[in-house]
Amino acid sequence: MPKKVLVIDDEEDFCKMVKLNLELSKDFKVETAIDGENGIRAAKKIKPDIIILDLMMPKISGFEVLETLKKDANTASIPVIILTAKEDYDSQPGEARLPRDRYLIKPIDAPTLRKKIEEIITRKGAV
Amino acid sequence: MPDINNVKEGIVKFIVDPLIVVDAEKKIRIANETILYLLGYREEELIGRHIEGIFTESRLSILRKENLDKLLGAGTILNIETFYQSKDGKSIPVLFSSSIMKDKEDRISWIICMAKDITEQKRTEEELKAAYGRLKETQDQLIQVEKFNAIGLLASGVAHEVKNPLGVIIQGINYLEARMSSKGKDIGETLEIMKKSVNRANKIVNSLLDFSRAKKLDLQEEDINYILKGSLDLVKANCRIEGINIIVETKDSAAKALVDKNRAESVFVNLLMNAIQAMPNGGKIIIRVYEKPLEDIKYGIVRKKWNYFNAGDRLIVVEIEDTGVGIPEEILGRLFNPFVTTKSLTGGSGIGLYVSRNIIDMHKGLIDIESSPGKGSKAIVILKAL
Numbered sequence: 001m002p003k004k005v006l007v008i009d010d011e012e013d014f015c016k017m018v019k020l021n022l023e024l025s026k027d028f029k030v031e032t033a034i035d036g037e038n039g040i041r042a043a044k045k046i047k048p049d050i051i052i053l054d055l056m057m058p059k060i061s062g063f064e065v066l067e068t069l070k071k072d073a074n075t076a077s078i079p080v081i082i083l084t085a086k087e088d089y090d091s092q093p094g095e096a097r098l099p100r101d102r103y104l105i106k107p108i109d110a111p112t113l114r115k116k117i118e119e120i121i122t123r124k125g126a127v
Numbered sequence: 128m129p130d131i132n133n134v135k136e137g138i139v140k141f142i143v144d145p146l147i148v149v150d151a152e153k154k155i156r157i158a159n160e161t162i163l164y165l166l167g168y169r170e171e172e173l174i175g176r177h178i179e180g181i182f183t184e185s186r187l188s189i190l191r192k193e194n195l196d197k198l199l200g201a202g203t204i205l206n207i208e209t210f211y212q213s214k215d216g217k218s219i220p221v222l223f224s225s226s227i228m229k230d231k232e233d234r235i236s237w238i239i240c241m242a243k244d245i246t247e248q249k250r251t252e253e254e255l256k257a258a259y260g261r262l263k264e265t266q267d268q269l270i271q272v273e274k275f276n277a278i279g280l281l282a283s284g285v286a287h288e289v290k291n292p293l294g295v296i297i298q299g300i301n302y303l304e305a306r307m308s309s310k311g312k313d314i315g316e317t318l319e320i321m322k323k324s325v326n327r328a329n330k331i332v333n334s335l336l337d338f339s340r341a342k343k344l345d346l347q348e349e350d351i352n353y354i355l356k357g358s359l360d361l362v363k364a365n366c367r368i369e370g371i372n373i374i375v376e377t378k379d380s381a382a383k384a385l386v387d388k389n390r391a392e393s394v395f396v397n398l399l400m401n402a403i404q405a406m407p408n409g410g411k412i413i414i415r416v417y418e419k420p421l422e423d424i425k426y427g428i429v430r431k432k433w434n435y436f437n438a439g440d441r442l443i444v445v446e447i448e449d450t451g452v453g454i455p456e457e458i459l460g461r462l463f464n465p466f467v468t469t470k471s472l473t474g475g476s477g478i479g480l481y482v483s484r485n486i487i488d489m490h491k492g493l494i495d496i497e498s499s500p501g502k503g504s505k506a507i508v509i510l511k512a513l
Contacts, residue, residue: 011291017298024305056287085290087336106294107329109322110301 008039021110036060282335358395370409405451453500
């Protein structure tokens with residue numbers, strides 16, 4: 001059974017590239033959402049094994065998405081990786097702060113991202 | 128009615144500006160109180176003396192033909208800036224005026240020399256000049272800071288915007304690599320070059336971000352020798368690969384300064400990497416750390432940026448010298464400007480020294496590079512010692 005990955009990123013091409021790379025193996029099935037609202041909706045609907053979340057998005061920021069997911073019992077335990085061009089780890093609000101190993105900076109190559117996803121899913125860590 | 132001759136004598140005696148009267152032989156015949164006081168002579172020492180004796184050697188030209196011709200022609204010369212020389216050899220700046228008196232046969236009988244002591248005026252001028260210099264320096268620094276801030280803001284904005292497409296490109300390259308498992312040599316090479324280019328672009332972007340972040344300093348009392356050692360550890364592997372020997376000449380005692388350790392380390396790493404990259408065929412890096420009073424530092428830059436230090440300050444000097452290719456003269460003067468590099472062919476971004484200078488500036492320290500093309504370069508960092 002492939003692991004379900006949800007990529008929430010307003011850079012549509014980036015979503016497409018991550019999907020293509022991860023789905024090269026049968027281990028992953030990737031869904032994508034290009035804004036926060038659709039991302040939250042998709043997370044509730046498909047209950048992914050992991051979410052790859054961008055921070056700087058229009059309308060709802062990645063931080064707000066993370067906070068909403070955390071508050072909802074249905075999505076609270078889904079592990080999240082932040083993948084952003086914003087290098088400032090310390091800018092994360094306290095209530096939605098992820099550990100450093102879940103805060104990744106773009107550009108990231110496909111093998112590194114895949115390895116990180118596998119590592120976190122194996123650990124089955126919560127948000 | 129007072130005797131007019133007494134009045135004339137009184138005028139000569141009491142006139143406030145220095146006055147001498149010289150005969151046709153240019154020998155001093157009358158000297159008033161003011162000139163005696165100004166030059167430090169007694170009247171009998173000055174009377175009978177040739178007028179040349181009261182001018183400094185370099186200003187004797189005032190007695191040369193062109194001035195004398197002018198004097199003879201017009202009968203007067205006015206306000207020529209020159210120097211009198213006092214009895215003890217001191218130069219006194221004066222505005223010199225002179226007129227001649229002729230006898231009935233139209234022969235010069237007397238030359239009247241008036242002067243105005245402009246020592247105070249000159250001092251004020253010098254002070255004004257120095258104040259203007261300081262003002263200009265401060266203005267330059269403010270412009271520089273503004274430039275840094277503007278570029279920093281722009282850099283961080285651009286950096287974030289560039290990182291997104293770079294993320295897409297690297298993922299795209301990875302996908303093509305995976306899909307073209309039976310790829311030909313050319314395709315493999317092309318993808319490899321594309322990956323390298325993404326990494327290079329990312330490196331430049333990261334340098335820009337480093338620059339924009341370099342605004343906050345965490346200043347602590349640190350040993351510069353210790354920070355340098357940390358920087359050396361980071362580049363040692365590169366030295367081994369390039370066949371470079373490192374010679375460290377430091378004193379055993381600590382060189383303590385108030386610095387941001389991480390930022391200072393990044394400056395030293397940058398300077399060391401520049402030295403390494405300047406020696407593709409191997410060579411030597413000599414590192415010196417020493418402490419000296421400001422007055423004993425030979426580098427001219429400490430004179431240019433004097434407002435960073437005070438007289439008597441003890442300074443720590445770090446020198447990183449290499450035996451590499453050196454820096455062309457036309458680049459040397461612009462080396463600390465952004466995007467100026469001697470390494471454009473090998474991926475240099477031209478940001479390293481710009482960021483380094485910004486960091487050292489924020490420490491109120493100095494950084495400079497000296498170079499002889501073909502012989503090598505020397506980076507100098509100067510910080511105030513604790």
